[in-house]
Amino acid sequence: MNKKRGRTSLSQEKNQGENQEELSSSSDISDTEQASAKRSHVRKEPNQNWFKIYPWLKKEVEEDKIILFCSLCRERNGKTVFAVGTKKYRLESIKNHVKTAEHNIHATQIILDCRNYK
Numbered sequence: 001m002n003k004k005r006g007r008t009s010l011s012q013e014k015n016q017g018e019n020q021e022e023l024s025s026s027s028d029i030s031d032t033e034q035a036s037a038k039r040s041h042v043r044k045e046p047n048q049n050w051f052k053i054y055p056w057l058k059k060e061v062e063e064d065k066i067i068l069f070c071s072l073c074r075e076r077n078g079k080t081v082f083a084v085g086t087k088k089y090r091l092e093s094i095k096n097h098v099k100t101a102e103h104n105i106h107a108t109q110i111i112l113d114c115r116n117y118k
């Protein structure tokens with residue numbers, strides 16, 4: 001009995017059906033940033049206009065790399081990528097950050113704080 005597997009298998013590597021999903025490295029924090037897996041243009045440095053549009057957007061330099069972060073969220077020890085700081089300069093990410101619940105809570109808290117001062 002020598003049943004070899006020598007048959008010309010029709011379905012030889014027909015389709016490697018296993019679509020390995022990208023394991024998003026580096027962040028176990030689920031920010032909306034990874035929602036769009038599209039490769040959009042990552043800039044080498046942040047656009048200066050972004051700082052005008054988003055007053056809470058700040059930058060710091062670490063090892064010759066510019067890190068963008070949200071001053072509101074960082075001040076309040078947020079957990080989003082912008083609270084921590086990111087080296088990806090994408091307007092899309094910033095826009096996504098605006099939509100995060102965390103940022104909104106912080107933003108409204110600031111507004112309330114301001115009102116209390118008056």
Ligand SMILES: [Zn+2]
Pocket residue numbers: 056070071072073074082083097102103106
């Ligand atoms: Zn924020």
